[in-house]
Amino acid sequence: MKKLTGFAAAFIAAVSAAVSAVPAVTIADNPIVQTSYTSDPAPLVHDGVFYMYTGHDADGAKDYVMPDWKCFSSTDMQNWTDHGTILSESTFKWAGENSAWAAQCIERNGKFYMYVTVVPANGGGRAIGVAVADSPTGPFKDAIGKPLCGPDWAFIDPTVFIDDDGQAYLYFGNPNPYYVKLNEDMISYSGSITKVDMTAEGFGTKADGGRMYVEGPWFYKRGDMYYLLYAANGIPENIAYSTAPSPTGPWTYRGVIMPSEGRSFTNHCGIVDYEGHSYFAYHSGALPGGSGFQRSVCIEEFSYNADGTIPTIKMSSSGPKQLHSLDPFVRNEAECFCWEEGIETEKCSEGGLDIANIEKGDYVKIKGVDFAEGAESFTASIASAENGGSIELHIDSPDGDIIGVCEVPSTGGWQEWQEVTCPVEISGEHDLYMKFTGGSGFLFNVDWWKFGGSGETADDGSLYHSTFERSADGWSGRAGAEISVTDEVSFSGEKSAKVTDRTSSWQGIVKKLGNAFASGNSYSFSARAMCPDEDTVFHLTFQYTEGEEVKYTKIDTVDAEKGKWVQLCGNDFGIPEEASDMYVYVETNSGIADFYVDEMTAAGEGTDLSSPDFMKVIRGDVDNNGSVTLFDLVHARRGLTEGFTDAYSEKAADIDRSGSVQVNDLVLLQKYLLGAVNGFTAE
Numbered sequence: 001m002k003k004l005t006g007f008a009a010a011f012i013a014a015v016s017a018a019v020s021a022v023p024a025v026t027i028a029d030n031p032i033v034q035t036s037y038t039s040d041p042a043p044l045v046h047d048g049v050f051y052m053y054t055g056h057d058a059d060g061a062k063d064y065v066m067p068d069w070k071c072f073s074s075t076d077m078q079n080w081t082d083h084g085t086i087l088s089e090s091t092f093k094w095a096g097e098n099s100a101w102a103a104q105c106i107e108r109n110g111k112f113y114m115y116v117t118v119v120p121a122n123g124g125g126r127a128i129g130v131a132v133a134d135s136p137t138g139p140f141k142d143a144i145g146k147p148l149c150g151p152d153w154a155f156i157d158p159t160v161f162i163d164d165d166g167q168a169y170l171y172f173g174n175p176n177p178y179y180v181k182l183n184e185d186m187i188s189y190s191g192s193i194t195k196v197d198m199t200a201e202g203f204g205t206k207a208d209g210g211r212m213y214v215e216g217p218w219f220y221k222r223g224d225m226y227y228l229l230y231a232a233n234g235i236p237e238n239i240a241y242s243t244a245p246s247p248t249g250p251w252t253y254r255g256v257i258m259p260s261e262g263r264s265f266t267n268h269c270g271i272v273d274y275e276g277h278s279y280f281a282y283h284s285g286a287l288p289g290g291s292g293f294q295r296s297v298c299i300e301e302f303s304y305n306a307d308g309t310i311p312t313i314k315m316s317s318s319g320p321k322q323l324h325s326l327d328p329f330v331r332n333e334a335e336c337f338c339w340e341e342g343i344e345t346e347k348c349s350e351g352g353l354d355i356a357n358i359e360k361g362d363y364v365k366i367k368g369v370d371f372a373e374g375a376e377s378f379t380a381s382i383a384s385a386e387n388g389g390s391i392e393l394h395i396d397s398p399d400g401d402i403i404g405v406c407e408v409p410s411t412g413g414w415q416e417w418q419e420v421t422c423p424v425e426i427s428g429e430h431d432l433y434m435k436f437t438g439g440s441g442f443l444f445n446v447d448w449w450k451f452g453g454s455g456e457t458a459d460d461g462s463l464y465h466s467t468f469e470r471s472a473d474g475w476s477g478r479a480g481a482e483i484s485v486t487d488e489v490s491f492s493g494e495k496s497a498k499v500t501d502r503t504s505s506w507q508g509i510v511k512k513l514g515n516a517f518a519s520g521n522s523y524s525f526s527a528r529a530m531c532p533d534e535d536t537v538f539h540l541t542f543q544y545t546e547g548e549e550v551k552y553t554k555i556d557t558v559d560a561e562k563g564k565w566v567q568l569c570g571n572d573f574g575i576p577e578e579a580s581d582m583y584v585y586v587e588t589n590s591g592i593a594d595f596y597v598d599e600m601t602a603a604g605e606g607t608d609l610s611s612p613d614f615m616k617v618i619r620g621d622v623d624n625n626g627s628v629t630l631f632d633l634v635h636a637r638r639g640l641t642e643g644f645t646d647a648y649s650e651k652a653a654d655i656d657r658s659g660s661v662q663v664n665d666l667v668l669l670q671k672y673l674l675g676a677v678n679g680f681t682a683e
């Protein structure tokens with residue numbers, strides 16, 4: 001959409017009388033995308049990431065001018081990473097122009113299937129096409145080279161769902177819903193396309209006596225109930241829904257979820273659960289310049305009623321609450337933000353996207369950045385074919401306090417990348433605004449950024465050291481498991497990561513290894529794990545791709561008693577020469593019980609991660625069971641006289657942190673156990 005300055009002008013004109021009283025558009029966090037107009041949202045949760053697939057409404061169009069589909073992702077529900085155009089109508093050689101209407105993507109057996117609406121160039125109506133990819137962000141290719149369903153003018157807006165018995169269903173249609181049973185290959189179907197009988201009981205009654213259903217179905221199951229949500233009631237559309245005890249009915253009309261509002265005469269929804277929260281995605285014309293043909297995807301959090309019905313949901317400009325704060329001490333992609341004004345995104349020569357077409361006064365907002373104990377430096381990868389400019393780092397508002405300014409030189413090209421660094425001073429959690437200044441014209445592009453300083457987690461020489469005190473630190477649920485940062489238990493500090501919603505033992509918690517890990521080299525890996533409900537065998541596993549094949553190697557395997565923390569540790573683990581696309585994860589040998597992990601660490605070759613230097617030890621917990629009891633005193637006495645059996649016990653028994661265990665440590669421990677002191681004072 002480029003240049004919110006243009007739309008800001010329109011917006012200001014529209015509300016000129018009250019402009020000073022109107023909250024600045026810049027503080028809104030809904031719609032989730034501002035760099036282009038997006039429509040027809042289709043959410044997908046995969047491997048701990050919330051993906052949002054959208055249509056794309058062309059700027060200034062007076063009709064549906066929709067050339068392609070885009071994808072955005074988030075792990076905190078406020079900052080969204082732009083993955084760009086992931087599928088275009090031109091991929092379907094049989095499709096006409098500007099016909100890329102609503103779509104939905106689903107994963108099956110490691111492949112991603114995107115069902116789309118397009119108009120075949122040869123006429124005959126609209127049609128449902130299907131594209132396939134190996135990753136959620138593509139590249140997608142036409143799976144069958146022809147329409148899957150259609151052509152037929154009624155065949156628009158596919159929604160797809162795989163039932164518990166493995167049967168996949170595709171619903172679609174305007175002004176009537178249709179369904180068809182997909183085969184397991186997801187690119188063909190069995191039986192005929194069935195037109196749903198729209199009874200008044202199933203689909204409600206409008207004021208004019210017709211049925212409520214119009215288009216844009218979203219089909220899914222929750223518990224034993226099947227849900228069909230849809231755009232309803234004619235123009236302007238609202239979102240209503242029906243439920244059924246089986247995937248094909250009989251349907252019962254349940255009422256309106258989202259009344260019509262928001263400057264778009266259509267609406268289109270998607271619903272999904274993520275990290276224990278329920279989210280409702282829709283579109284409106286809320287972005288300045290917005291209309292029925294310049295729509296924008298928004299999202300709201302909601303809770304189901306106890307009987308499974310869906311409450312009325314109102315459009316908001318704030319969107320859902322942020323799930324985790326953002327860690328500024330790791331590389332953050334510039335195309336991940338909560339809000340922007342004036343910038344665009346484009347393909348980056350280094351992979352992914354960069355932010356571009358930046359002019360003086362433009363900015364990006366990154367929400368909920370946790371600088372913890374403090375950041376001291378800021379580094380960004382920038383490129384400029386012109387004179388560069390500077391990045392002003394403001395906190396809490398675009399004109400808030402400046403915590404640092406980074407000068408950006410010319411680098412000789414818009415894709416000639418160079419790192420710039422400047423000092424900053426900031427601690428605690430803030431919204432970060434990167435405001436760009438300089439001369440006239442385009443200033444520079446930004447690929448990524450990160451802060452350095454005492455708040456960094458990896459200040460011990462490790463390649464990562466995830467304590468979960470501030471964020472999930474790039475860990476996510478593996479293969480459908482969910483993870484959350486929790487203060488229910490911890491190995492050290494206040495928090496750990498909890499792994500839930502497992503239906504298989506290999507579902508656990510996973511982290512993708514970045515550029516710091518090279519194939520052919522050796523690294524040390526460690527993780528702490530605990531299952532509160534049953535004895536468990538934990539694996540710390542390394543996953544990589546060699547050629548076309550995905551391979552798995554156990555770094556370490558440890559038996560854990562119910563409720564006891566164990567360490568999984570593999571020092572100097574060799575990464576195979578040809579390995580790419582590498583991950584580490586914690587899984588269990590069997591069972592699907594929830595478990596917790598903490599203190600996930602990786603370091604270079606020669607690092608002993610079982611050494612006390614890499615341990616967050618609970619002082620006094622000499623038997624390493626997570627609590628301090630009389631047994632610890634017994635263990636400490638025995639250690640002092642006979643020698644300690646392991647490094648953890650010795651460090652835990654060194655109560656005064658003098659570097660060695662002596663009699664006064666036992667005295668301090670005894671005093672604590674007798675209640676004479678409330679805790680251990682710092683050394």
Ligand code: FUB
Nearest residue numbers: 101102157215216266268
């Ligand atoms: O985006 C084009 C059409 O508008 C969709 O296919 C409908 O659901 C409506 O949102």
